[in-house]
Amino acid sequence: MTTRAVPFVCDVRLSFGDYALDTRIDTALSGTTALFGPSGGGKTTLLRIVAGLETRATGRVSFGGDTWADGATGIFLPAHRRPVGIVFQDGRLFAHLTVRRNLAYADRRSRHRGGPVTFDEIVERLSLAPLLDRRPDTLSGGERQRVALGRTLLARPALLLLDEPLSALDRGRKADILPYLRDLPDAFGIPTLYVSHAVEEIVQLARSVIVLADGRVRGIGPVADMLERVDLQPVTGR
16 A cells, blocks of 8 residues: 555644754655655654644645544534544653553544554564563663554554654664654554654655744745755755
């Protein structure tokens, strides 16, 4: 399965202290799209706005023709009603539950949505079978992130948001999990926004990239094109 291109609009503004985010994105998401740029550029803030976790922003967010937020009409869909799944840097698993029960929790709550994601396929694709009866505090960082990814996919989201899920891992564990991240969007047909400031990650994972710096979009397009643009070299480091 490959992901269909889904229209995505994120035309938002947010100011606090000396920081200001002012982005205008109108594109189609398919496969993995990277939100790329230097630390402090606004990537995680933008992801939180899309997820509905940041309520101070103004403007409009829509996905697949459905409006999630629109300041002009007073629409604001709360986070729990947006069909998004988020994987944070630290995984955020239920520490008192086994891996099996962490996965089953998400599976039970979203089974009514149907779709291609099943418990058994998630276990197989993410190689989780040996981990099912263990608790999160006995897992390595890479194992925890695989479980967090599996639990998020079992929530059956329409859009997957990954907030630097590899940042806490060493090079070896990053290499272990990258193939899973690369294959999953197409395996389940779920478009993905992937936050990173690491060029080597987006080159391996993303089809397109949104370059973000100082709270503003500096470019949107295929990864190779964005990394080769001379005017973006101060941002991309290429």
